[in-house]
Amino acid sequence: xxxxxxxxxxxxxxxxxxxxxxxxxxxxxxxxxxxxxxxxxxxxxxxxxxxxxxxxxxxxxxxxxxxxxxxxxxxxxxxxxxxxxxxxxxxxxxxxxxxxxxxxxxxxxxxxxxxxxxxxxxxxxxxxxxxxxxxxxxxxxxxxxxxxxxxxxxxxxxxxxxxxxxxxxxxxxxxxxxxxxxxxxxxxxxxxxxxxxxxxxxxxxxxxxxxxxxxxxxxxxxxxxxxxxxxxxxxxxxxxxxxxxxxxxxxxxxxxxxxxxxxxxxxxxxxxxxxxxxxxxxxxxxxxxxxxxxxxxxxxxxxxxxxxxxxxxxxxxxxxxxxxxxxxxxxxxxxxxxxxxxxxxxxxxxxxxxxxxxxxxxxxxxxxxxxxxxxxxxxxxxxxxxxxxxxxxxxxxxxxxxxxxxxxx
Numbered sequence: 001x002x003x004x005x006x007x008x009x010x011x012x013x014x015x016x017x018x019x020x021x022x023x024x025x026x027x028x029x030x031x032x033x034x035x036x037x038x039x040x041x042x043x044x045x046x047x048x049x050x051x052x053x054x055x056x057x058x059x060x061x062x063x064x065x066x067x068x069x070x071x072x073x074x075x076x077x078x079x080x081x082x083x084x085x086x087x088x089x090x091x092x093x094x095x096x097x098x099x100x101x102x103x104x105x106x107x108x109x110x111x112x113x114x115x116x117x118x119x120x121x122x123x124x125x126x127x128x129x130x131x132x133x134x135x136x137x138x139x140x141x142x143x144x145x146x147x148x149x150x151x152x153x154x155x156x157x158x159x160x161x162x163x164x165x166x167x168x169x170x171x172x173x174x175x176x177x178x179x180x181x182x183x184x185x186x187x188x189x190x191x192x193x194x195x196x197x198x199x200x201x202x203x204x205x206x207x208x209x210x211x212x213x214x215x216x217x218x219x220x221x222x223x224x225x226x227x228x229x230x231x232x233x234x235x236x237x238x239x240x241x242x243x244x245x246x247x248x249x250x251x252x253x254x255x256x257x258x259x260x261x262x263x264x265x266x267x268x269x270x271x272x273x274x275x276x277x278x279x280x281x282x283x284x285x286x287x288x289x290x291x292x293x294x295x296x297x298x299x300x301x302x303x304x305x306x307x308x309x310x311x312x313x314x315x316x317x318x319x320x321x322x323x324x325x326x327x328x329x330x331x332x333x334x335x336x337x338x339x340x341x342x343x344x345x346x347x348x349x350x351x352x353x354x355x356x357x358x359x360x361x362x363x364x365x366x367x368x369x370x371x372x373x374x375x376x377x378x379x380x381x382x383x384x385x386x387x388x389x390x391x392x393x394x395x396x397x398x399x400x401x402x403x404x405x406x407x408x409x
Contacts (some may be wrong), residue, residue, distance in 0.1 A: 001020045001023075001028070001045070001047060002020070002050070002051050003020060003021060003022060003051065004019060004020070004051025004052070005019070005020040005047055005048075005049070005050055005051050006018075006019060006020075006047075006048040006049035006050075006051075007019070007020050007028075007030060007045050007046060007047055007048055008045070008046045008048050009028075009030065009040050009044045009045045009046065010044055011038075011040045011041075011044055016030070016032060016038070016040075017032070017033060017048070018030035018031050018032040018033060018038070019031045020045070020051075021037070023042070024039070025039070026041075026042075027039035027040060027041065027042075028040055028041070028042050028045050030045075063108070064108065064112040064113065065108065065109075065112055066112060068109075068110065068111045068112045069110075069111045069112070069147040069148065069203045070111065070112055070114070070145055070146055070147050071110075071111035071112070071113050071114075071146060071147060071148045071149070071150060071199065071202050071203065072113065072114045072115070072116060072138075072141035072146040072148075072149045072150070073100065073101070073113055073114075073115045073116070073149075073150045073151075073152065074116045074118050074134065074137050074138060074141065074149060074150070074151045074152070075100060075115065075116065075117050075118060075119075075120070075151075075152045076118050076119045076120075076121060076123075076126070076130070076134065076151065076152060076153050076154070076161075077119055077120045077121045077122060077123070077152070077153070077154060078122065078123055078152055078153050078154030078155065078158070078179045078180075080100070080152050080153075080178060080179045080180040080191045080194065080195065100115075100152060100195070101113060101115065103191070103195075104191070104192055104195040104196060106192075106196050107195065107196065107199050110196070110199040110200055110202075110203060110257075111147075111148070111199060111202070111203055114141070114144075114146065116137055116141065118130075118133060118134060118137050121154070122154050122156075123153060123154025123155065123156045123157040123158060123161075123179075124154070124156055124157065126153075126154075126157045126160070126161055128164070128279050128281050128377065130161075131160075131161055131164040131165065131168070131279065132168070132277045132279060134151065134161065134164075134165060135164070135165050135168040135169050135275060135277050136275065136277060138151070138165060138169060138171075138175055139169055139273050139275040142171060142172070142173055142273045143273060146173065147173055147202075147203065148173050148174045148175075148176070148201075148202030148203055148204075149171075149173065149174070149175045149176065149202065150176050150178060150198050150199060150202050151165075151175065151176065151177045151178070152178060152179065153177050153178070153179050154179055155179040155180070155181060155213075155232055155240065155241075156232065158177050158179050158211060158232070159211065159227075159230050159231055159232060159241075159370065159371075160370055160374060161177065162177040162209055162210070162211050162227035162228075162230070163227050163228050163370070163371045163374045163375070163398075163400070164279075164374045164377075164378070165177075165209050165227065166208070166209040166227040166228050166398045167228075167276075167374065167375060167378040167397065167398055168275065168276055168277045168279075168378060169209065169273065169274070169275055169276075169277075170271075170273060170274040171207065171208065171209065171273050172207055172268055172269045172270065172271045172272070172273060173202075173207065173268060174201055174202045174203075174204060174206040174207065174208070174210065174268075175208070175209040175210070176198045176201045176202045176206075176210055176211075176212050177209070177210070177211045177212070177227070178194050178195065178197075178198035178211070178212050178213065179194070179213065180194050180195075181213075181214075181236060181237065181238050181240055182236075182238065190213075190214050190219075190238045193214065193219050193222065193254050194212065194213055194214065194222060196254070196255075196257060197212050197222035197252040197254060197257065198212040198222075200252055200257040200259055201222075201224055201250070201252060201259060204250075204259040204261065205259075205261060205267050205268050206224070206249075206250065206261060206265055206266070206267065206268065207266045207267045207268040207269050208226070208227070208249075208265070208266040208399075209227040209398075210224050210225060210226060210227055210249065210250075211224075211225040211227060211230045211241060212224055212225075212252065213225070213238075213239070213240070213241040214238040214239045214240075214241075215239060215248070215251060216239050217237060217238055217239050219254055219255075220253070220254055221251050221252065221253055221254060222251065222252045222254065223241070223243070223248040223250075223251055223252075224248055224249050224250035224251065224252065224259075224261070224265070225241060225242075225243045225248050225249070226243065226246070226248075226249050226399050227398070228367075228368075228371050228375075228398045228399050228400035229243050229244055229245065229246050229368070229371075229399060229400065229402075230242070230243055230244070231244050231341070231368060231370075244341050244342065244368060245341070245342055245343075245366050245368075245402065246264075246402055247262065247264075248262070249261065249262050249264055249265035249266075250262055250265055276378075276381075276382060278378075278381035278382060279377045279378055279381040280304050280305065280376075280377050280378075280380035280381045281377065282302070282303045282304045282305070283303060283304060283305035283306065283307070283373060283376050283377045283380065284299075284300050284303055284305070284306050284307070284373075285306075285307045285309065285369060285370065285372075285373040286300070286306060286307070286308055286309065287308075287309040287339055287369070288308060288309065288310050288311060288315075288316040288317070288320075288339075290317075292317070293319075294317070294319050294320040294322070294323045297320065297323045297324070297327065298323075300327070300332070301327070301330075303332055304331070304332060304333065304380050305332065305333045305334075305335070305376040305377065305380050306327070306332055306333075306334050306335070307334075307335045307336075307337060307364070307369055307372045307373045307376055308334060308335070308336050308337065308361075309337050309338070309339040309369040310336050310337065310338060310339065310345075311338070311339065311340075312338065312340065313338065313343075313344075313345060313346045313349055313350070313353060314336040314337065314338050314345035314346065314353060314356070314363065314364070315350070315352045315353060315356075316352075316356070318352060318355070321355060321356075321359060324356070324359055324361065325359045325360075328359055328360040328361070331386060333362065333376065333380065333386060333389055333390060333393065334360070334361050334362065335361070335362045335363075335364045335367075335372050335376055335393055336356060336361050336362065336363055336364055337364035337367055337368065337369040337372045338364075338369075339369065341368060343366070344365055344366045344403070345363045345364050345365055345366075346363070360390075362390050362393050362394055363394065364393070364401070365394070365396075365401040365403070366401050366402060366403065367400045367401045368400070371400050372393075372400075375393065375397070375398075375400060376393060379392045379393055
């Protein structure tokens with residue numbers, strides 16, 4: 001059999017039909033009509049129709065309503081802009097931004113669009129360099145008149161990218177990151193609802209960087225999450241994205257697409273966008289676990305910054321103190337966060353924490369570990385003075401550490 005063949009099989013007393021993908025571990029892998037893959041013994045498969053050559057998709061001109069708001073779609077790839085590769089059975093990022101508009105026809109009733117194909121990658125291949133290019137592309141779209149920007153992105157690292165853009169770009173208009181947990185070929189796909197809700201958020205009164213994804217497992221609401229407080233909390237559920245330690249800054253009802261912003265959401269402002277896109281890539285994130293040797297810190301020698309994901313209120317073993325002190329003396333900014341995710345780092349309660357403060361470790365407050373990493377990369381890209389950088393890390397700049405002073409949204 002060849003990839004793309006239409007086959008039938010009788011397995012576990014049921015007759016199934018699907019598309020042959022490949023053979024692996026002595027099983028033939030079929031993609032069923034339901035969208036799911038199954039491995040079956042070769043002897044139970046019967047060829048129905050051989051694979052047909054793939055036709056090139058016809059290019060279709062997009063009709064746009066010139067009376068609607070000007071929006072930009074900046075596409076980086078991900079499942080929301082993907083389709084099935086029957087050579088491997090994997091979901092691959094192949095759609096252009098224009099193809100995404102054709103895949104979600106309702107977008108045309110919300111705005112008129114300019115599309116930018118920045119990348120076509122799965123999100124595990126995202127890099128700080130692409131974060132910078134993304135921030136520059138969004139900045140240019142706003143300068144060119146976009147009244148809102150939608151960024152399509154793979155969900156696995158979308159929170160990192162959204163946080164990075166939030167620090168690099170001060171925006172007067174909504175910048176909405178959106179993805180989908182399930183590809184368009186699956187009956188339970190969330191790409192249509194997430195796409196429409198992201199467009200509606202992009203024409204709302206919001207004035208900050210946010211992530212829009214399913215709020216529940218049903219098709220009833222999408223949540224608008226602040227870019228610096230959101231985390232992917234499940235591998236496959238449609239409501240995988242959750243605001244941590246604070247509520248979402250808004251919701252979008254479906255199918256009415258009614259937007260409700262909270263009082264905590266930043267509104268549109270009559271200001272010029274500002275771009276500060278320098279990043280220090282020599283930064284790391286390390287999670288402490290019981291018994292972890294301090295020798296691991298040698299891997300971070302010469303780094304300008306290191307975020308520790310510590311236990312409880314923000315602790316690591318006392319066996320780490322000597323190496324941490326040496327790193328700080330050598331110019332490494334070390335920030336303490338908590339792997340608990342909920343709650344605040346407070347190194348003044350126990351002796352371990354007080355000793356870490358004496359060494360010069362910076363408390364991360366309620367900042368999520370991965371957001372602290374992105375923030376540290378950005379802060380050290382802007383500020384060369386170590387003490388000033390530490391003060392910036394201890395200040396809430398983009399809503400990443402609620403409750404701290406000098407909220408800089």
